[in-house]
Amino acid sequence: MGYRVAVVGATGAVGREILKTLAERAFPIDEIAAVASARSTGQEVSFGDRKVLKVQNLDTFDFTGWDIALFSPGGAVSAKHAPRAAAAGCIVIDNTSHFRMEPDVPLVVPEVNPNALKKARRGIIANPNCSTIQMVVALKPLHDLFTIRRVVVATYQAVAGAGKEGMDELFAQAKGFFVNDPPKIEQFTKQIAFxxxxxxxxxxxxxxxxxEWKMTVETRKILDPDIAVIATCVRVPVFIGHSEAVHVEFEEPVDLARARAALREADGVILHDEREDGGYVTPLECVGExxxxxxxxxxxxTVPNGLAFWCVSDNLRKGAALNAVQIAETMIALDLIRPAAKV
Known part of the structure; x- marks a missing residue:
């Protein structure tokens, strides 16, 4: 028996990616609903290759009898409707920042802290920030080996993190540059193109x-509260795919060969590190992965027991949609969700 799943914020970039990811991973679904704001009601969104869903109005949607709701509608909307869904008995996995630092809401990356899901007392689980997710996935095997003391990270974040509007603004500014149109600045504080x-x-x-605050407090909540983190977060003219330059200081002496072996074996990590021209992965190459x-x-x-590395990931996929779906999959594997009809 499958599950009844609602995707809230289904018309946004992350919502559409969630629908795509659920279909690609053959998530066990008996019924699926696309839900969004009143202005999107009646629009159509794709689910898999053949199915088209009519968008339903979040304000009037009844979550009773639904098993899982994957939310990505914006923080203020989640603040209002996620507790309503949870009160109806639906497990909420929320992509916004609203619930992340609440002590009774687990903040989860399944490859890093899956057991935190057992503490979901309110029926709400928070999906971390996209830049945090990709970093902690890479840090986890290293922390298990050498115990992290401090992380210094500079991020180079794609405009997809600002939604479809951010991507549209980069496209319009880049196009306008070549015909001498003045840049229209709406989504960012300055011109983003070039x-x-x-x-x-x-x-x-x-x-x-x-x-930057999110990366600090979320890493500590997910991985270890004793880790010191400082981040500098930069928006760059890339459509999809976040990049990070990460410098880590450990409690114990590091061994590069052991670090390589741990990263090769870690869930959710691919080590591609050839010391030659092009022997690394760029954000363009990680899209869809x-x-x-x-x-x-x-x-x-420059520091005792230090390592440095470059990390890239698709921020719409692992940084949002995929991680949310993996949380649901992990809850099923841990027998923390059962279909309402079966119960």
Missing amino acids: NCIPQIDRFMDDGATKE DASYVSRLRVDP
Whole structure:
């Protein structure tokens, strides 16, 4: 027997990717609903190669009898409707930042901390930030080996992290550049085409941006509260695929051969590290792929017990949709979700 699954925010970039991922992975579904805001009601979205779904209105959608709701509608909308879905007995997996740091809501990357799912007392599980997900997947096997003390990371984040509107703005500015049209700036603080912007989300009192704060607190919640993290998050003119330059300091002496072996064997990681021209993975090459790709692995001689590496991942896929679907799959494997009809 399969599950009744609702995808909330189904018309957005992440929602569409969730529908695609569910179909590709043959998730055990008996019935699926595409749900979004009133203005999207009646639109059609694809599920798999043959099925088209009519979008239903979130404001009037009844979650009673539905087993799983995969949310990606925006934080304010999740704040209102995710508790309503959970109260109806539906397990909510939320892609927004709203619930992530609440102590009674698990923040989960299945390759890293699957057992946290057993603590989902409210029926809500939070999906971490896209840049956090790909980093902790790569850090987990190294932390198990040498115990991480400190992480310094610089991110190079694709405009898909700002949704379809961000991608449209990059396209329009790049196209306009060649015909001398002045750039129209709406989604970002400055021109994004042919530029880098060292700000993602708003500034906080200490000078960090909200995105940088997310990477710090989420890594500590998922991986280990004793890890010190500082991030610099930069928006770059790439459509899809986040990149990160990660520098890690460990408690114990590092062994490069053991680190390589651990990364090769780790779930969700592909090590592609050839010390030659082109012997690394770029964001363009990771689009549509499930893994966090690790390249440029090397000893950092400037700190005791240091390693440095380059990490790329598809932020719409592993950074959002795939991780959410994997959470649902893991809950099924741990017998934490049963079909309502069967119960």
